[in-house]
Amino acid sequence: MAPPSSLPSAKTVAERCFDKYRLEVDPMCDVGLRGNLEALAEHFVATNTLQSVFIEHLVPWPAFARPYNPGHAAIADFLLTRAAVAGISSNYDILIERRAWDYGAAFRGSLDGDEANVDATRQAPLLKFHGCAQRDPASTVWAPSQLEDPLISARIERSKTWMAANLRRKDLLVVGFWSDWEYLNAVIGGALADVQPLSVTVVDLSPTEALEAKAPQLWRIAHVENVQFEHVRESGADVLDELRRAFSMNYLRQVLAAGQAIFEETTGHPCNPNWLDITAYDSETLYGLRRDAEGVPALQPATLIRPGNVEALGYFHLLLRQAGATQRPDGYDLNGRSIRVINGASAILGSLRTKFIEPPVAITSDIVVAVGATDLGLPSNVVRCGRSGDLIRPDAAGDWFDLNGARAELNI
Structure with a gap:
């Protein structure tokens, strides 16, 4: 099982704030x-102190800064590649954003529909219309009565408009919206009321009968006629x-399949299905293998939902497999040599090496x-070369070849 993010529950947050x-302030505060x-x-x-006392001094914001888990990584990946149309988060934390940053992306969560439109030029938006612990903690939503605040209600309306326009007739994957924060369930349920999904898949450990009781609006949306x-x-x-x-596996299979026809044509042999x-x-x-198939180094994110211009790349992968190369996490082993294969389409070898x-x-x-x-037969750096792993004067690892040079070097 994936490690949990260990974010506090609503009950835990309430207990910490109250204690x-x-x-520190009011020993006579109602224990109820x-x-x-x-x-x-x-x-x-x-008492008109929600922002000045509760949000700024009592909310345990450090408790929302926890390590991200594979779920956050998956969402970041799906948004950066636009495999998902959008993400709608009910969490104040920035775990999804942090994972995207660590992949090398310039990524932010959107606080309303207007920001989502702007952010859509870089990524599929992550809409956090009830607030964000990093970007604007003072405006985070904690109480139902805040929904009557003109600024907050306007923000939510802009988000509802965006969702109705961009998520209508889509398949919804719901993870974590059935939370113990009841007013958030109501806010999200209201925001999704006009989306009219094709299907709703809820991932939640709770019994099915508990979902309806915890979030009746969301339950009704998921059970409208013709919604699976x-x-x-x-x-x-x-x-x-x-x-x-x-x-990812589907993406990489597409890379291999793209080279099958040219492999069979040039070798005169059928492609072994196992290859x-x-x-x-x-x-x-x-x-990491998808990054290599895109031709981007470890400091940049993968951004393609499907491979492009990979016929030659797939062809070379199949040549290696025909020669008996065995797969390893970063490429192949062949005759005692480790081989990494990247997409260098339209690049100059020396420049690409510097990029990596x-x-x-x-x-x-x-x-x-x-x-x-x-x-072009030119060095990647006309200045004195560095060494792989050197912190002072680093260089790309390994000996670099284009396709024909690699075939000659490996005798395949």
Whole structure:
């Protein structure tokens, strides 16, 4: 099972806020508020101190800064590649954003529909219309009465308009919306009311009968006539990670399939079906192979939903497999030499090598084949060369070849 993100529940947040407030400010505060986040937040709304006391001093914001898990990584990947039309998050945390940043993406969550339109030029939007712990914590929504605030209600209306225009008649995968934060369920249910989904798949460990009680609006949306509903009682992180692995393996199979026809034409032999198989590595290893198939280094994110211009790339992969090369996490082993294969389409080999100066922790290979690159016979750096893994004067790892040079070097 994927590791949990360990974010606090609504009850835990309420208890921490209440205990701190009672200790530091008001020892006589009604103990009945402890454990009830909505009631506690409304208490501060009534005293006009929701922002100045509750949000700025009591909310345990560091508790929302936890390690991301494979589920967050999957969502970041799907949004960067636009495999998903959008993400709608009910969480204040920035775990999805942090994973996208670590992949090398310039990524942000959108706070309303207008921002989602702007962000859609770079990625599929991550809409966080009830607030974000990093971007605008003072405007995060904690109490139902906040929905009457003109600024917050306008933000939600802009988000509803965007969702109605962009998510209508789509398949919805719901992970974590059936939360113990009841007012959030109501907000999200209202926001999705006009989306009219084709299907709703809910990933939640709760019994099915509990979902309707916890979020009646969401339940009604999922059970409108002609909407296909499915409840998957598994970990959300596990399901997302499994979905991502399937996406990556499908992507890599397309790369191999693209080279099959030219392989059979040039070799005069049929392609062994086993050569079209992808080893079932973990999702991060498969992600690295997708990066190589796109031709991007470890400091940049994969952004393609499907491979493009990969006929020669698939062809060379099949040549290696025909020669008896065995798969490894970063490429192949052939006759005792490790080989990494990247997409070098339309690139100059020397320039591409400079682009692939990666962190010392990255796996290194003896040979790097940039399929589709043009070798002009020039060094990648006219200044004195560095060394792979050197922090002062780094260089790309391995000996670099274009397709023809690699075939000669490997005798395939």
